[in-house]
Structures are given as structure tokens and as C-alpha cells.
Amino acid sequence: MFPIYLTGLSGAGKSTIGPMLAGRLGLPFLDLDTLIEADAGRSVSAIFEAEGEPGFRSREHQALARVAQGPLAVVGLGGGTLLAEANRHLVEGAEVIWLEVSAETAASRLVGRTDRPLLRVGSPAATLAGLLVERQYGYHTAATRRIATDGLEPSAVAESLAAGLLTPRELACRFDGHEYPVRIVTRGMDSLHDLVGRLNVRHAAIITDQNVAPLYTSSVANVAQELGLKHSVHVFPAGEDGKSLSTVETLMRSLRAAEVDRGGCILALGGGVVGDVAGFVAATYLRGLPVVQVPTTLLAQVDSSVGGKTGVNLDAEKNLIGAFHPPSGVLASMATLDTLPEPVYRAGFAELLKHGVIADPALTTALTRNPDAIAARVPLALARWVRASVAVKRDIVESDPREKGRRKVLNFGHTFGHAFETASHFELSHGDAVALGMLVATWLGERLGETDAGTYEALHAALTAIGLPTDWQRRLNDRVLHHLLADKKRAGTDLDFVFARRIGEVDIRKVPLNTIQDLATAARSSGPA
Ligand SMILES: NC(=O)c1ccc[n+]([C@@H]2O[C@H](COP(=O)([O-])OP(=O)(O)OC[C@H]3O[C@@H](n4cnc5c(N)ncnc54)[C@H](O)[C@@H]3O)[C@@H](O)[C@H]2O)c1
Ligand SMILES: [Zn+2]
Structure with missing residues (x-):
């Protein structure tokens, strides 16, 4: 999202603490003055000499505008950057950390430095005291966090700030009057403690798959042990094939053998398959036990663990058997x-x-x-995105828990997505297929006047940054169209199709099947690749 800015007087420690904080967060550090110098090809002092302070401030504003549009980073601002209202406007909505320092301490830290044009005349401490009075308002209005740095080692300041920024984020979700927390953490499983503790159970039954079991079962089992609970582990084969009634039966026998009774709870540890299977077992075993979802794939964290749908496939029919069974809590750890x-x-x-x-x-x-934070799996960035994404799903589910209307917008990209997926005999993953499906939907929307021009391009750019496929035209063959139509014929000649109006807004429209088919056929020989 937005950069994390450090502000404060010269001598507050921005250029020392900044890189330390960035390192702890897994982000790059940028120093605004250094960017300005690189841009101008001369030092800040030389800019002041040649162009005066107004020249410098104008360059500073331009550099800040670029940084504000750039990737997630820790950015050290100049001491005077936030004096200008236009600059404060540019950092709105972002995390702005004010490193507070007294004029005396700042002056002592700057002894021997000659690169601060505003500190060259008179006593530095007196000048800094004056600057602080002048700038305090700007720091105060823009800051979202502040920390007093006098007497602290830079590493201690960085550590404390990192801990604050990496604090778990929690969202409250509701389903038919039942409320549960979704907790998003950057590391570890410790937060599971109180999510399970508050259930007042005696036995935690961990359900997981063969891939996830060796990786994370012990962390979850430790939590159960620390809570003084009996625990048991129930593992089934990984993959969509495991999402079956026979797995459910095997798991239920295993729960029975471990003597899981009504004083038990289920901990669903794994991706969407585990979440759906374990959630369904929890919904039906002994007519329902509480389940805490511990999603370990990005898909499960933003999608399947939130919203209360659980279930299994019946042969080739996906999710034919299931129940609504909202979790008692969700722990999404970016570490997984x-x-x-x-x-x-x-x-x-x-x-x-x-x-x-x-x-x-x-x-x-x-x-x-x-794209860099995505590739490097930066936990802080992931936590922010997961939180934002879950919030969207939560709001939609809350407005229509049982999918009578609005919840259907969550199928955006899925009409063509499912057709791509099936036509590829599931060689394309669901996510890749949905990526292609969203592009087709947006392309069609622009042609039908349902979607604002430019939306396709914006979506294409986002998919490219993520590294998801965009070559829908090449893949839109007869088999895909066949599956699209085969799937929809039963519903009549009109299709409920989810269109993006623009990025950030979607709508469901009835469209004649022929229209979709004709346009899709035309798309294969024209339009963007
Ligand atoms: N209930 C809902 O609302 C809902 C919504 C969307 C999708 N789903 C369902 O979710 C399922 C897909 O979920 P998925 O994409 O998470 O697939 P998945 O559960 O099969 O996980 C994908 C693979 O990653 C492995 N894995 C999981 N976590 C791991 C980790 N941390 N480290 C290493 N390997 C790990 C799994 O063992 C598996 O091999 C589908 O069955 C779909 O129907 C349900
Ligand atoms: Zn999906």
C-alpha cells in the first residue's frame, strides 16, 4: 500500500533508524534527500546554493509525489518536508512515524556535520529549537505514530517500531448473528492461544493434510499443550481428491477413536481443501463442534476460511455436499x-x-x-493485503450470508474461470483460471458498455505485477466455450454475469447467452492479447 514515512528534526535519527526498521520489516529504505540529490545530480547544499530554498522545496515535492506512488518502502523524509500542506496531503492515509527528539540531543548528534544548510549559522541547538517550534505542527498533524528517541539506542527504536507495525490485526466477522475474530499475524502461531482458550474445550482435534502436517502441526499442538488440552492429530492425503465423503468418514472414525466428544473442538490446519473438509466434519460430527480455521494458503486466508461455507465434492461435482458452519475464530499467519x-x-x-x-x-x-514485495513474500505487505481482502469478503458475506443475491458478486471472473479450468482438465489451477476469467469478463464488459474504458488495462497490469497468466485469447478455444455453454444451458438463455463497472465496483447483469458467445468468438480473432 503506502510507504512508511519517518519524520522528525535533523538529528532525530531518520537515516540511522530508517534502514534498521526497513531491514526488520523486509522492505527497502529510501532517503528522500538522497533521491533529490540523485535527481538533481548535485548535493542538497549545492541545490540550496544554486536554486535557494524554494528550488529545493519544489524538487522535494516532486520526489515525494513519486515516492508516494511507488512500491512499499520505508522512506526517511527531510526535516522540513511536512511543513508544506501539499506534502502532508501526499502522505495522507500512510503510516507516518514521528521520531521525537529534543533540540539539545539533535544538536549533539549532529556535531561535526556540515551537510545541513539550515544549521550553518548560529548555535545548532538554538536553531534546532526554533525549527522544532516551526515544524511541530506539521509533524503533529501528519504523524500516525510517535516515539521519543532521547536516550534510546537507534536499534531499540527500530525494534520497538517494528514490533508496533507487525502487531496482529483483527477483523470481527459476523454470520447470522454469530461473531468471530479473524486475526492476521506476521509470524508464529501464538495468537492461537486465546482463540482456542476462549472456547472452553478439553480436547483439540487437529485436522490437516499430509503436506502441511510435518510443517506446522507441532506449533499448533504446542498451543493445545500450553492450554492444558488433550490433543489429537488427524491427517488425510493432500489435494482436491481428498475432498470427499470417504475422507470425511475416515476422519470421523479417527475422531471417535481418539474419543473426541462434545467437549472437543476442531482445528483446521491447511489450505482450502482442509478448511472445507474439516469445517464440514466440524459441522456434522456430534451435530456440530466449534472449529478454528488456521488457513495456510493465501487462497484459504482470503477466501475459504472466511464466510462459513464448508463441504466436499461428490465425484466430479464440486462442493455438492456441505453446510454453512462459520468458524469460532480464524488465525491467518503470514509465516505459513x-x-x-x-x-x-x-x-x-x-x-x-x-x-x-x-x-x-x-x-x-x-x-x-x-511486484518485488509479492515475489519476496514480505510478511508486513502480505498482512496488509490479506486484511484488506478479507474485509471485502466479510462485508459482502455479511450483507448476504446464504448467497441469495449480493454474495454472487464474489463469482466475478468465475463464469469463464470455471470453463478455462474444466477445459484444461484442471491443468490450469483455479487461481490461474480465475485470473483469465476476470480478464475476459472485463474485456466483454468494455465491449458491452458495462465496464469503464481503461479497466481492462488496469486489471491486466495488476495480474502482470503478480505474475498471473493473462493470455486468455490464446486459450479461449472451442472447448472452453463448450464448457461455458454446457454449464449454463440449464439456466435458460440469459446468464447472470458479474461485470466490473470499474476497479472497485462490480454488478450483476443478465446477458443473453448468445451475446456472450458471439463476443467471445470475436475476441479470439481481435482485441488485446
Ligand atoms: N469454502 C469456501 O468458501 C471456499 C472458497 C474458495 C475455495 N474453496 C475451496 O478451497 C480449495 C482450494 O484451496 P487451496 O488452493 O488452498 O488448495 P489446497 O488446500 O489443496 O492447498 C494447495 C496445496 O498446498 C499445500 N499446502 C497448503 N498449505 C501449505 C503451506 N503452508 N506450505 C506448503 N504447502 C502447503 C497443500 O497440501 C496442497 O498440496 C478448493 O477445494 C475450493 O473449492 C472454498
Ligand atoms: Zn474461486
Whole structure:
């Protein structure tokens, strides 16, 4: 999303603490003065000499405007940057940290420095005291956090700031009057403690798959142990094939053998398959036990763990059998995403971005601007995006928990997405197929006047930044159209189709099937690649 800015007087420690903080957050550090110098090809002092302070301030404003549009980073501002209202406007909505320092301390830290043009005349301490009075208003109005740095080592300041920025974020979700927390953390599983503790159970039954079991079961089991609970572990084979009634039966027998009774709860540890299967087991075993979802794929964190849908497939029919069973809590730890295979990780962004397109343009922009943070799996960035994405899904689900109307907008990109997925015999992952499906929907929308011009291009840019496929035209063959039509014939000749009006707004429209088919056929020989 936005950069994290450091502000404060010269001598507050921005250029020392900034890189330390950035390192702890896994982000790059940028120093605004250094950017200005690189741009101008001369030092700040030389700019002051040649162009005066107005010349410098104008360059500073331009550099800040560029940084504000750039990727997520820790940015050290100049001591006077936030004096100008126009600059304060540019940092609005971002995290602005004010490193407070007394004039005396700042002066003592700057002894021997000659690169501060405003400190060359008179006593530095007196000048800094004057500057502080002048600038305090700007710091105060823009700051979202402040920390007094006098007497603290820079590393202690960086550590304290990092801890604050990495604090868990929590969202309250509701389902039919039942409220549950979704907690998003950057590391570890410690937060599971009180999510499980508050259930007042005696036995925690951990359900997971064979891939996830060796990675994270012990962390979850530790939490159960620390809470003094009996725990048992129930593992089934990974993959969509495991999402079956026979798995459910095997798991239920295993729960029975472990003597899980009504004093038990289920901990669903894994991706969407585990969440759906374990959630369904929790919904039906002993007529329902509480379940805490611990999603370990991006898809599960932003999509399947939130919203209360659980279930399994019946042969080739996806999710035919199921129940609404909202969780008692969700713990999404960004640390678990570290071990995801690259294609699974990337595919999860399709649903995350989908939520951006549905209702959060800032999320869409943030993804487009941050290919490096995406590739490096920066926990702070992921936590922000997951939170924003979950908030979109939550709001839609709350407005229509049982999918009678509005919840259908979550199917954006899925009409063609499912057709791509099926036609490829599931060689394309669901996420990749949804990425292509969103592009087709937007392309059609622009042709039908349902979608503002430029939306396709913006979506294409976001998908490219993420590294999801965009070559829908090449892939839109007869098989895909066949599956699209085969799937929809039963519903009559009109299709309920989800269009993006623009990035951040979608709508459902009835469209004659023929119109979609004709346009899709035409798209294969024309239009953007
Ligand atoms: N209930 C809902 O509302 C809802 C919404 C969307 C999708 N879904 C369902 O979700 C399922 C897809 O979920 P998915 O994409 O998470 O697939 P998945 O659960 O199969 O996980 C993908 C792969 O990653 C492995 N894995 C999971 N976490 C890992 C980790 N941290 N490190 C290493 N490997 C890990 C899994 O073992 C699996 O091999 C589908 O069945 C879909 O129907 C449900
Ligand atoms: Zn989906």
C-alpha cells in the first residue's frame, strides 16, 4: 500500500533508524534527500546554493509525489518536508512515524556535520529549537505514530517500531448473528492461544493434510499443550481428491477413536481443501463442534476460511455436499506462506485481487505497484493485503450470508474461470483460471458498455505485477466455450454475469447467452492479447 514515512528534526535519527526498521520489516529504505540529490545530480547544499530554498522545496515535492506512488518502502523524509500542506496531503492515509527528539540531543548528534544548510549559522541547538517550534505542527498533524528517541539506542527504536507495525490485526466477522475474530499475524502461531482458550474445550482435534502436517502441526499442538488440552492429530492425503465423503468418514472414525466428544473442538490446519473438509466434519460430527480455521494458503486466508461455507465434492461435482458452519475464530499467519510452492502462492493472489476489483481500488493499486514485495513474500505487505481482502469478503458475506443475491458478486471472473479450468482438465489451477476469467469478463464488459474504458488495462497490469497468466485469447478455444455453454444451458438463455463497472465496483447483469458467445468468438480473432 503506502510507504512508511519517518519524520522528525535533523538529528532525530531518520537515516540511522530508517534502514534498521526497513531491514526488520523486509522492505527497502529510501532517503528522500538522497533521491533529490540523485535527481538533481548535485548535493542538497549545492541545490540550496544554486536554486535557494524554494528550488529545493519544489524538487522535494516532486520526489515525494513519486515516492508516494511507488512500491512499499520505508522512506526517511527531510526535516522540513511536512511543513508544506501539499506534502502532508501526499502522505495522507500512510503510516507516518514521528521520531521525537529534543533540540539539545539533535544538536549533539549532529556535531561535526556540515551537510545541513539550515544549521550553518548560529548555535545548532538554538536553531534546532526554533525549527522544532516551526515544524511541530506539521509533524503533529501528519504523524500516525510517535516515539521519543532521547536516550534510546537507534536499534531499540527500530525494534520497538517494528514490533508496533507487525502487531496482529483483527477483523470481527459476523454470520447470522454469530461473531468471530479473524486475526492476521506476521509470524508464529501464538495468537492461537486465546482463540482456542476462549472456547472452553478439553480436547483439540487437529485436522490437516499430509503436506502441511510435518510443517506446522507441532506449533499448533504446542498451543493445545500450553492450554492444558488433550490433543489429537488427524491427517488425510493432500489435494482436491481428498475432498470427499470417504475422507470425511475416515476422519470421523479417527475422531471417535481418539474419543473426541462434545467437549472437543476442531482445528483446521491447511489450505482450502482442509478448511472445507474439516469445517464440514466440524459441522456434522456430534451435530456440530466449534472449529478454528488456521488457513495456510493465501487462497484459504482470503477466501475459504472466511464466510462459513464448508463441504466436499461428490465425484466430479464440486462442493455438492456441505453446510454453512462459520468458524469460532480464524488465525491467518503470514509465516505459513513461506513454505508454499510458488504456483500455489501466486494462484492465491487471484482471489485476493478479485476482492480488490470488487470493492477496494487501493488494494488493486497496491498489488500493481509491488511486484518485488509479492515475489519476496514480505510478511508486513502480505498482512496488509490479506486484511484488506478479507474485509471485502466479510462485508459482502455479511450483507448476504446464504448467497441469495449480493454474495454472487464474489463469482466475478468465475463464469469463464470455471470453463478455462474444466477445459484444461484442471491443468490450469483455479487461481490461474480465475485470473483469465476476470480478464475476459472485463474485456466483454468494455465491449458491452458495462465496464469503464481503461479497466481492462488496469486489471491486466495488476495480474502482470503478480505474475498471473493473462493470455486468455490464446486459450479461449472451442472447448472452453463448450464448457461455458454446457454449464449454463440449464439456466435458460440469459446468464447472470458479474461485470466490473470499474476497479472497485462490480454488478450483476443478465446477458443473453448468445451475446456472450458471439463476443467471445470475436475476441479470439481481435482485441488485446
Ligand atoms: N469454502 C469456501 O468458501 C471456499 C472458497 C474458495 C475455495 N474453496 C475451496 O478451497 C480449495 C482450494 O484451496 P487451496 O488452493 O488452498 O488448495 P489446497 O488446500 O489443496 O492447498 C494447495 C496445496 O498446498 C499445500 N499446502 C497448503 N498449505 C501449505 C503451506 N503452508 N506450505 C506448503 N504447502 C502447503 C497443500 O497440501 C496442497 O498440496 C478448493 O477445494 C475450493 O473449492 C472454498
Ligand atoms: Zn474461486
